[in-house]
Every structure is written in C-alpha cells, then in structure tokens.
Amino acid sequence: MEYLGIKIEKPKVAFFDFTCCEGCQLQITNKEDTLIDLLSLVEIVNFREISSDKNNDYDIAFIEGAISRQDQIDRIKKIRKNAKLLISLGTCACSGGVNSLINTHDTKDAVTEVYGKHKIDTLPVKSAKEIVKIDFEIPGCPINKKEFENIVVHLITGADFSFKKYPVCVECKQNLNHCLLDENKICLGPITRAGCNAPCPGGKLPCYGCRGPAEEHNWPALKQTLIEYGFTLEQIQEKTSFFNMLTEVTSNES
Amino acid sequence: MKVNMNINVHHIARTEGHGNIHIKVKDGKLVESQWEVVETPRFFEVMLKGMSYEMAHLLTARICGICSIGHALASLRATENAFGIDLPETAKKLRLLAKHGETLQSHFLHLFFLAAPDFFNVGSVIPLVSSNRDIVEIALRLKKCANDMCDILAGRTTHPTSFCVGGMSKAPKKKDLEKIKTALSDRIFDAQKTVALFKTLTMPEFERQTEFVSLKGEKSYPWIGGSLISTDGIIKDETDYLAMTNEYIVDFSTSKFAKLSRESIAVGALARINNNYEFLNPPAKQIAQEFNLKPVNHNPYMNHIARLVECVHTINESIQMIDELLDMSLDTICAQYTVKSGQGISAVEVPRGILYHHYVINDSGKIEKANCIIPTTQNHANIHHDMAELVKQEVKKGKTDTQITKLAEMLVRSYDPCISCSVH
Numbered sequence A: 001m002e003y004l005g006i007k008i009e010k011p012k013v014a015f016f017d018f019t020c021c022e023g024c025q026l027q028i029t030n031k032e033d034t035l036i037d038l039l040s041l042v043e044i045v046n047f048r049e050i051s052s053d054k055n056n057d058y059d060i061a062f063i064e065g066a067i068s069r070q071d072q073i074d075r076i077k078k079i080r081k082n083a084k085l086l087i088s089l090g091t092c093a094c095s096g097g098v099n100s101l102i103n104t105h106d107t108k109d110a111v112t113e114v115y116g117k118h119k120i121d122t123l124p125v126k127s128a129k130e131i132v133k134i135d136f137e138i139p140g141c142p143i144n145k146k147e148f149e150n151i152v153v154h155l156i157t158g159a160d161f162s163f164k165k166y167p168v169c170v171e172c173k174q175n176l177n178h179c180l181l182d183e184n185k186i187c188l189g190p191i192t193r194a195g196c197n198a199p200c201p202g203g204k205l206p207c208y209g210c211r212g213p214a215e216e217h218n219w220p221a222l223k224q225t226l227i228e229y230g231f232t233l234e235q236i237q238e239k240t241s242f243f244n245m246l247t248e249v250t251s252n253e254s
Numbered sequence B: 001m002k003v004n005m006n007i008n009v010h011h012i013a014r015t016e017g018h019g020n021i022h023i024k025v026k027d028g029k030l031v032e033s034q035w036e037v038v039e040t041p042r043f044f045e046v047m048l049k050g051m052s053y054e055m056a057h058l059l060t061a062r063i064c065g066i067c068s069i070g071h072a073l074a075s076l077r078a079t080e081n082a083f084g085i086d087l088p089e090t091a092k093k094l095r096l097l098a099k100h101g102e103t104l105q106s107h108f109l110h111l112f113f114l115a116a117p118d119f120f121n122v123g124s125v126i127p128l129v130s131s132n133r134d135i136v137e138i139a140l141r142l143k144k145c146a147n148d149m150c151d152i153l154a155g156r157t158t159h160p161t162s163f164c165v166g167g168m169s170k171a172p173k174k175k176d177l178e179k180i181k182t183a184l185s186d187r188i189f190d191a192q193k194t195v196a197l198f199k200t201l202t203m204p205e206f207e208r209q210t211e212f213v214s215l216k217g218e219k220s221y222p223w224i225g226g227s228l229i230s231t232d233g234i235i236k237d238e239t240d241y242l243a244m245t246n247e248y249i250v251d252f253s254t255s256k257f258a259k260l261s262r263e264s265i266a267v268g269a270l271a272r273i274n275n276n277y278e279f280l281n282p283p284a285k286q287i288a289q290e291f292n293l294k295p296v297n298h299n300p301y302m303n304h305i306a307r308l309v310e311c312v313h314t315i316n317e318s319i320q321m322i323d324e325l326l327d328m329s330l331d332t333i334c335a336q337y338t339v340k341s342g343q344g345i346s347a348v349e350v351p352r353g354i355l356y357h358h359y360v361i362n363d364s365g366k367i368e369k370a371n372c373i374i375p376t377t378q379n380h381a382n383i384h385h386d387m388a389e390l391v392k393q394e395v396k397k398g399k400t401d402t403q404i405t406k407l408a409e410m411l412v413r414s415y416d417p418c419i420s421c422s423v424h
Helices: A023-029 A032-041 A070-082 A091-095 A097-104 A107-115 A145-157 A168-174 A219-228 A233-240 B044-048 B053-061 B068-083 B089-119 B126-131 B133-154 B174-199 B238-245 B269-279 B282-290 B300-326 B375-396 B401-414 B419-423
Strands: A012-017 A043-047 A060-064 A085-089 A136-138 B005-009 B019-026 B029-037 B211-215 B228-230 B342-350 B353-361 B367-373
Touching: A012 A023, A012 A070, A023 A145, A023 B089, A032 A145, A032 B126, A032 B133, A060 A070, A060 A091, A085 A091, A091 A097, A091 A136, A097 B044, A107 B044, A136 A145, A219 A233, B005 B401, B019 B375, B019 B401, B029 B375, B029 B419, B044 B053, B044 B367, B053 B068, B053 B353, B053 B367, B068 B089, B068 B133, B068 B342, B068 B353, B089 B133, B089 B174, B089 B300, B089 B342, B089 B401, B126 B133, B133 B174, B174 B282, B174 B300, B211 B269, B211 B342, B211 B353, B228 B238, B238 B342, B238 B353, B269 B282, B269 B300, B269 B353, B282 B300, B300 B401, B353 B375, B375 B401, B375 B419
Parallel strands: A012 A043, A012 A060, A060 A085, A085 A136
Antiparallel strands: B005 B019, B019 B029, B211 B228, B342 B353, B353 B367
C-alpha cells in the first residue's frame, strides 16, 4: 500500500479478549463510515469475536479485558511472546476496570455467593500490565473509536501519538454542556484525561474517570470542592474507584 | 463403515465470549456431546452489594458490550419497581426506542457479521468486502442507522449515558428524532434487500421439540415488563421469574443452566415470535410467512429468520413511535421519587431473550442483594441438548466430521450467545 508515494507495510493485527464485556472490540466494528478504510490499513489475522480465521503470526496484538484466572495468565504470556507490540484495549485491560470492584470482597465468599459449594477457578482481578510488559494503553469504557483509529494510523506511519493533556472538563465545556458539579453531582471530568469528547456529561451522566487521570489536573482542589458541596468521603470514593483508573491520584488522599 | 469422530472446537469464533464444543462419536454412536462454557466469572451480583442504587445500572450495563442498553433498562426498572416509581410516558417511549436501536444493532451485527460468513463459506465478513461488496455495504448502512439511533436516544450504543432512575437524564432534540425517522425509512429498502439475501440462504433442517419462554404480549409485541409465558402453556407473573428459570449448576460450565417443564428452555427472537406471533406488525408478519415461520417452530437455526422478522417489526414500530413522540412535549422526562427500602424485579426482552434483574435495596439506597438472570444463561442447556440431538441426526444422515463441526458451530451461533454476559 502506498500513501503519498511512500510504501507502507500492512501490519498483521490480532485481537484477544479476557475478562470483560467485549464492548471495546465491538466499537471497532462500529463507526461504519470508516470501517472499510480502517480494515484496508491492516491485515487482521486473529479476531475471534467476528472471525473464525486464526493465525498466531502477528505484529500487533490488542488485548481486551482484565486477568482473573490462571489460564488467562498463561495465555497472555504466550501472546506477549508472539507480539512485537502488545496494546491494552480499554479500561478493563488497563486497570482491571469495573471488574476490580470484586477485589474489595473475599474471593471465597464471592464464589460461595454465586455458585454455592461448587468449585470455580478464579483469581483476584489484575490489569494486563501486572502480568506482562504492555507497550501502549488505550483507555476507555468503552474505547473511543475515533481515538483508536487515530492511534492505529500513528502506529502504521511510525508517528508518535500523544494523548490530550487536558481533562474531559475542557471537552465538556467546548460542547456547551451544563456543568454537572453545578447540578450538585460528583463529576470527575476535571481530573480525567480528555479524548472521549465527554459523552457521559453530554447525557447528563457524571464522568467517573474511565480514561484515567489527565496529565494536568488538580485532584486536591476538586476533592476540597466536593467536600464543600457536602459530599462524604465515602460518596466520593464510590465514584473515584468505579473504574479503578484514578487510584494512583486519589488513594493517598482519602 | 464404522463412524468415529472426535470434535473439539476451542473458543468458538463469531460469538461473544468463550465456549468450547466437544463431540465424540464411536462406531456411529454418540458417546459425548458437550457445550462447555469456560468464560471467567466476574461476580456482578457480589459487586452490587453495598453499592448506591444510582450506580447499579452503570455497573450492570458493563455485563454486556452488545446489549448494555437492555441491561441498563432492566436494572433501572428493578430499582424503580423497588421505589414504586411510575415513569412519564415520554421516558417509557424514549427508553423503548433506545432499546429498539439496540435490537437492530445487535440483530444486524449478528445476521451479517457473525452468522452470514457460515453461509458464504468464509471465516468472517472481511473477505466479503472484496467478494460481495454490495452486501457489506447494506450491512454497514443498517448497522450505522441502528448505532446512530442508539447515540441519539441513549447517548451511545455501548454503555448508555442518557438514562437515570426515574426516566431519562437527557431528551433527544426533536430534529434528531426526525433524522432517525428519515434514516429508518430510508433503510427499509436495505432491510428488504436483506430479506431477499436470506431467501437465497438455506437454513439447516433440524428440529428438537423445545419449550420457548418469553414475555407475554397483551395488546402488542412485548419488550419491557408483563407476564411470562412458555409454549408449554405456563404463564407466570414477572415477579415469579425464579420459578420460570430454575437455574442449576453443571460441572462443565461457569454459567448456570436453566429449565422449566423439560430438560431445557429456549429464549430469544424465535421464542418471542413463537409466543407472540399475532402481535407482529403486518410487514413483519408478511416476512415471517414468506419464510414459512409460524408458531411453534422448533428449528433453532430459524432464530436467524426470527431476528430478521423482528428487525422489520422494530423498524416499523420505531417509525410509528417517533411520530407519537414528535407530537408530545418532551419537557418532562423524569419522575420525582423518594429513596426507600424495598425490592424490585424486572423482566425485559433484550436481543438474545428475556433478562431479569432483581434488587433488594435498604432505606439508605444501598443494594443489599442482587440477582441477574441472563438470556444466554437460559439458552445454554438448550444449546447443549440440541447439539447431542443434532449429532445423532446428522451421523445417521452420513455427514462427515467436518460437516458436523460446521453444523454444531452454526447451531451455537444460531442462539447468538452472549457468553460473558451469561457468566457475568
């Protein structure tokens, strides 16, 4: 394939899923206007959710989901060996995502609650990077397809990709949304990394930080504001821990 | 000739989630047939314990990437039933319209991306981009229309952002509703082409007497709430969902199995049509007749046709609902309510069948106990038993192991299982 007279290699791409809802892979089949163009940029060799063709010779592997069982640890290690580039796709792979909420409960109790006396293999939820080296992370619950396409084009052309440094709050203001903090809701848009175009506050659903912290943020100030608005630490923590993406920023404070 | 087969499909493709097929035939006799669900459990019911009621629909939407709108709606309705909230008519219509968007998105994704490759003898939709470009373009137009509909009604298709306890947090603009109406009307032509395409595909001939469970229509095709009905004549209130599902655990599946009057039940598009055929709108009924789909149809592969019929029904119903919404004021879209202790049960028909959410909430609005019963959970036992019967019938017909592998995979896909959902 040539682009502006420059020959571009089509990388062999694979997608693998672990503990998750598979909604991030689904985003790739969405945004139908550009799907055929996107498919023309890469050679998809493994994408179980939509294809029964399988090949373990790939350059880039995208992994979706958290790791929560021994066979998944073995599987992700094999994928790591095969892939030149291993990329976490979506919040579950990046941090364990909402699956991590189970880590505050005792594993045995959880198994008993759901399965009674039956034996079920499971481990506390981990992110992919806690098991193997990850080369790049694409956050989002779900991922933003436009950002994904942008990253793929950067990868193929060898250009450096950088995430937006400012928070979701900026995109939300640009969309002229009414501020949810002003409606007395806990919104983490002021500290969360932009790039999603603020779909949650756009629907009047507060941001709970699925994309992780923005490079430039002021958590102590937001926390202080929320406390002044009358929220308890427990209420704030329920939101900051929902996607397990803001722990680094918020844990030593509360 | 003595027929021996040893079929093992690890992580079957073109399904959501992880499942394996094991079939053993010795001297022409079925020795083993197993639908093994190996998905990792996520313990959503345990995660919900202690969570604030207003977070429950956000968490449970994440049970499924494909039917997150359905999960969010079942979850919200369970909470609303616990608090005794009566939704404004506008919110009821907007929510159902959002769910129709999801049904169309899910059904078209399945028909074209997951099911169709089997009939074209290719591994995925990707080779069809060059060999059958026109079909792929129809698929993309239909899928885009459905996703746009979800974006406008629910904020987005996967993990919706415009719902809240009491109704909707945001109403669509009327000019956007008009846009959807135009887009849907424009896509009727593509839906007709899809019907024509499916007429050229042969559904495998296979029957196994099955008990089909769905919501029971009273005056219209049922989607949200109401009584439960089975084709074996059982009718129960939705609050009696446990008696309609009877979940049990088998050692080869991380998902539970379910049953009612027989060893298994089936839910989904075919079950809905088998129980509510009379409520299909005339264009949809016409398509059903053209495919000779009438109740009670016991061929699981006819689920594909049932999905297609539902797409036609849903497109027509959506256009009608948009007309009604355009005549209404969308100023009030959310009911006032008081948080109080109680329990709520909700049954919602989502693309793969009937979905139940049940919460017990305390007086500070925290969830004390939760139970979610997923459509695919209810279908697993039926897939498992269908597979054994399929192998027996096909071995008798002299089919090879390659042919039987394909038919078994197609059987699993005919249920469009959402496996991670079923284990949750």
